[in-house]
Amino acid sequence: MISVLQPELIAQSAPLKTHKYFRVAVPQALTGQTLVAFLQELMAFDDLADALHLATLLLQHGYIFPVIEHSLLVKDDNTLYRLQLPYFWPSHATHTDxxxxxxxxxxxxxxxxxxxxxxxxxxxxxxxxxxxxxxxxxxxxxxxxxxxxxxxxxxxxxxxxxxxxxxxxxxxxxxxxxxxxxxxxxKREKKLRKRTAAVYRTELERLKFTLKTKPWLKAVKASETMVSWCEQFHDYDPFISTPQPSNPWISDDTNLWVLNTDSVEVPTERRVKRWGLSIQELVRDPIGRQVLETFLESEFSSENIRFWMAIQDLKFSTNEQVERKAQRIYEEFLSSGAPCQ
Missing domain, CATH: 1.10.1240.60 (Methyltransferase, Methionine Synthase (B12-binding Domains); Chain A, domain 1)
Structure with a gap:
């Protein structure tokens, strides 16, 4: 594409000539209309806008430049442009100091x-x-x-x-x-490497593995799971569903915050229904976790939830606390004769 911008080659379809601009002679120039028409014919563009866009890119990269009006956009009119001397092309003038x-x-x-x-x-x-x-x-x-x-x-x-x-x-x-x-x-050209037989063998093995594992089926299943998850949590998203009893930021009624505090005696019906969506939702809620602990105590297995809570606390501890908390978990749950073994 750039080689076609040689002045002696472009002169055949878009001749460079002297134009008059307010009684001033402007030699070796061509109008924006001529330039755009030449690029459209050269690249076989169906839309004139594509040729105009290509001309603008050539101008911004320094292969053509405006003679009178200094603009970064090529105009499809009688605005005068010149083709840059190949010596000054950015692909030739690699470095300036x-x-x-x-x-x-x-x-x-x-x-x-x-x-x-x-x-x-x-x-x-x-x-x-x-x-x-x-x-x-x-x-x-x-x-x-x-x-x-x-x-x-x-x-x-x-x-x-x-x-x-x-x-x-x-x-x-x-x-x-x-x-x-x-x-x-x-710099891009220096990074180009000829593809070897080993590269093609690696690509072939990857394609065979893809056909074997059929990841497109997994993608469909994952999308279905995501849609199902969004439908389940639709009623609990304040951006989609109206909060009950009302949004405190709009109505100045703080009942929503009061009813959903961690210390409330009786949780709301919506809150209890959310526990049934997954075990993660149950243990994430302090009241739900307390209910689960009470149930496990009745089944003589409360050490399970206590062990899980200790591990969660360890995961989000600072570095200086990790050793001490890990030792405590070992002594309470994992060591021989531990009270909660």
């Missing part, structure tokens, strides 16, 4: 201030670089003068085009700015 940027800013300062003057952020960057690279500023100045001398030998139209290409490049790739690519494309 402070020295190159300092040479570019110095070169701008040596030219006509009205046409090539620095913007506020560029002035700030220039001052910082001058302080940072002061020990090699003579070298930077000499390099800027040499590049400026070579550029003066070009034709006027070529100088205008090159100036815009260079400025567009440094606008998006200057040091210290976020790169438009989260991970550079060349």
């Amino acid at each position: 402070n020295v190159e940027y300092a040479i570019y800013l110095s070169k701008r300062l040596m030219r006509n201030e009205q046409k090539h003057g620095l913007e506020e952020d560029e002035v700030e960057a220039y001052n910082k670089l001058l302080e940072l690279l002061g020990h090699m500023w003579d070298f930077i100045t000499v390099q800027a003068e040499m590049q400026l001398k070579i550029q003066k030998e070009k034709k006027k139209s070529d100088k205008v085009v090159y100036d815009s290409e260079e400025r567009a490049f440094w606008r998006t790739r200057r040091p210290g700015q976020a790169n438009c690519l989260e991970q550079h494309i060349q």
Whole structure:
């Protein structure tokens, strides 16, 4: 896709030509409408919006740039755009440093201030670089003068085009700015590895295991279990069902909190019904756990619930308490001759 953006190749379908903008000649440019139509034809897009989106991505990544209006969105109208010089493509210009940027800013300062003057952020960057690279500023100045001398030998139209290409490049790739690519494309290419026979064998074994265990059936069963669980707890979710007797945050009636405290003598009917959903719901409620303890005492097996409660307390203890509580559990429940063995 990017190779098609070579100026000599794109000229066949979307020729670059000189346009007039308020009596000013703009060489080697094309309109947004022409660019979008070219991309739609090239990629065989059915929807014009897809071509417009692709053009915007190319602009944001630095492969094309606007000539007059500095915007990050491509417009499907007569707005003028230029194709970036392949030398300045992000896939070619892999790294930019402070020295190159300092040479570019110095070169701008040596030219006509009205046409090539620095913007506020560029002035700030220039001052910082001058302080940072002061020990090699003579070298930077000499390099800027040499590049400026070579550029003066070009034709006027070529100088205008090159100036815009260079400025567009440094606008998006200057040091210290976020790169438009989260991970550079060349770094991605280095990680590509040729798939070996061992890789295919491992994938084949994994697929065979999948066919054997049939995880899609387990997923269906899990979804059914989840739906059943949600239906069971529908009446106990205050976001779905209206609390009884009323929501204290809306009605200022605190009876709901009073009836559901851990120290209430008679639990509500809804609370007792919830104990029947699972053993976890029963032991999670302090009153339910107390009822279970009373029942187990009558069956002479209360040590079971006491052992479970001690283990739960151990699981959520601090590190300094673990050894002491584990020793107490061992002495009370697990050691030879323990009182609750």
